[in-house]
Amino acid sequence: MNLKIVNYGAGNIKSIQFAFQRLGYNAQLSNNADEIINAEKVIFPGVGEASSAMKMLKETGLDLLIPKLSQPVLGICLGMQLMCNYTEEGDTKGLGIFKTNVKRFSNGVKVPQMGWNTVENLKSDLFKNINEKDYMYLIHSYYAENCEEAIATSDYEIEYASALENGNFYGVQFHPEKSGTTGEQLLKNFLEL
Amino acid sequence: MLTKRIVPCLDIKDGRTVKGVNFVDLRDAGDPVVLAKQYADLGADELVFLDISATQEKRKTMHDMVLKVAEQVNIPFTVGGGISSVEDVDDLLHCGADKVSINSSAVKRPVLINELSEKFGSQCVVVAVDAKKIGGEWFVHLAGGTIPTEIKLFEWAKEIEERGAGEILFTSMNHDGTKAGFANEALAKLSELVNIPIIASGGAGTIQHFADTFKKGKADAALAASVFHFGEIAIIDLKKELKRQGISVRL
Numbered sequence: 001m002n003l004k005i006v007n008y009g010a011g012n013i014k015s016i017q018f019a020f021q022r023l024g025y026n027a028q029l030s031n032n033a034d035e036i037i038n039a040e041k042v043i044f045p046g047v048g049e050a051s052s053a054m055k056m057l058k059e060t061g062l063d064l065l066i067p068k069l070s071q072p073v074l075g076i077c078l079g080m081q082l083m084c085n086y087t088e089e090g091d092t093k094g095l096g097i098f099k100t101n102v103k104r105f106s107n108g109v110k111v112p113q114m115g116w117n118t119v120e121n122l123k124s125d126l127f128k129n130i131n132e133k134d135y136m137y138l139i140h141s142y143y144a145e146n147c148e149e150a151i152a153t154s155d156y157e158i159e160y161a162s163a164l165e166n167g168n169f170y171g172v173q174f175h176p177e178k179s180g181t182t183g184e185q186l187l188k189n190f191l192e193l
Numbered sequence: 194m195l196t197k198r199i200v201p202c203l204d205i206k207d208g209r210t211v212k213g214v215n216f217v218d219l220r221d222a223g224d225p226v227v228l229a230k231q232y233a234d235l236g237a238d239e240l241v242f243l244d245i246s247a248t249q250e251k252r253k254t255m256h257d258m259v260l261k262v263a264e265q266v267n268i269p270f271t272v273g274g275g276i277s278s279v280e281d282v283d284d285l286l287h288c289g290a291d292k293v294s295i296n297s298s299a300v301k302r303p304v305l306i307n308e309l310s311e312k313f314g315s316q317c318v319v320v321a322v323d324a325k326k327i328g329g330e331w332f333v334h335l336a337g338g339t340i341p342t343e344i345k346l347f348e349w350a351k352e353i354e355e356r357g358a359g360e361i362l363f364t365s366m367n368h369d370g371t372k373a374g375f376a377n378e379a380l381a382k383l384s385e386l387v388n389i390p391i392i393a394s395g396g397a398g399t400i401q402h403f404a405d406t407f408k409k410g411k412a413d414a415a416l417a418a419s420v421f422h423f424g425e426i427a428i429i430d431l432k433k434e435l436k437r438q439g440i441s442v443r444l
Contacts, residue, residue: 012286012287012289012290012291012317014260014263014287014288014289015263015289015291018263018264018265018289019267021264022264022265022267048313048314049311049314107388110388110389110390110413111388111389112315112316112359112389112390113195114316114359114360114390114413115195115196115197115198115238115239115390115413115414116195116196116198116238116443117194117195117196118194135196135443137268137269138195139269139291139316139359140316141315141316155194156195175269177267178267178268178269178291179267179268180233180267180268181267183267184267
């Protein structure tokens with residue numbers, strides 16, 4: 001399978017590559033528009049700060065390319081947040097793929113949320129063979145507000161969208177590449193979409 | 194609901210696990226990758242690798258190890274030991290580490306915390322603090338707890354948070370190695386003082402010690418080495434008992 005990981009300088013993408021390797025797939029890093037357009041599946045990762053990540057996307061023109069892709073695209077963590085309308089982090093306008101906004105957790109809870117939390121209200125084929133209240137690994141200070149496009153929610157002070165879907169676009173707040181066998185199942189599901 | 198984390202810690206020297214590992218059914222308990230995979234399968238929530246080697250080749254052997262762990266292990270892991278610059282961290286993250294832990298280098302040059310969190314994000318910056326209670330007051334110690342400083346634990350913890358760290362790994366030198374329980378009073382105070390997660394370390398001996406550090410010490414995660422390495426506590430038994438006591442864990 002022609003599987004590309006969008007490489008725009010954000011975060012630990014080695015782990016995602018290794019996770020696909022454990023499943024028997026070779027995911028290649030790319031920032032080349034033609035390569036990404038021609039891939040069967042695209043992973044859009046991201047770790048770090050939103051406004052600087054968006055700046056890097058713009059420098060490479062990927063901010064215009066990604067919303068036009070027609071194959072299944074999976075945004076992970078900050079990647080998912082950048083696919084939303086807007087994020088409070090660095091007062092950043094997102095790609096507008098998911099019609100929701102990203103906000104910071106209040107100081108009523110420890111920030112960042114760090115560790116394993118349950119995913120609930122699962123809706124999509126992306127969660128095939130994954131059960132309600134299975135655990136995923138999360139590490140984030142900002143969350144996507146719950147909305148109609150939510151295909152999973154998690155609870156941390158409030159119920160928020162921990163996964164989103166709009167057409168061929170998918171986004172997960174958690175790190176499937178670090179979420180044990182449950183995360184591997186999700187990656188497998190994505191490859192089978 | 195977010196669960197409390199159980200974190201086995203592996204000491205690494207020259208790319209090998211150091212002493213104190215006694216898993217009967219492992220073909221090579223000195224291989225950190227084999228051990229890490231085993232712990233992931235047994236239900237560990239996260240792993241910490243602490244490099245205690247002092248050789249010149251240290252950096253390269255650590256990179257090789259991190260690459261192999263990232264390749265084969267499907268849970269998050271933190272790497273610590275001798276990390277003192279942005280370049281060090283860049284290299285380790287590129288090899289696949291999820292978080293790095295800094296200790297003495299942060300005390301010597303606190304702005305390192307700012308530099309790392311600005312460049313890589315708070316989520317991957319753990320600041321480890323070794324402290325000892327002397328005459329009713331907690332003081333930060335360096336170099337694995339051997340060198341005392343004048344720095345007060347709670348003031349330092351506040352500064353660590355303000356400079357942008359994502360987590361504090363607190364080891365009580367008074368409790369480390371005693372197997373008499375964690376420093377729950379200091380841990381609870383830390384947890385109230387700062388708003389970032391706290392990992393409790395030092396003193397694990399029994400299952401109840403873990404329960405106590407989550408309830409009384411308000412810790413977000415608990416780290417231990419020998420009780421896991423020697424099979425004194427099985428992670429699955431530990432988690433079952435924590436759950437029975439009403440503590441949220443991943444089972």
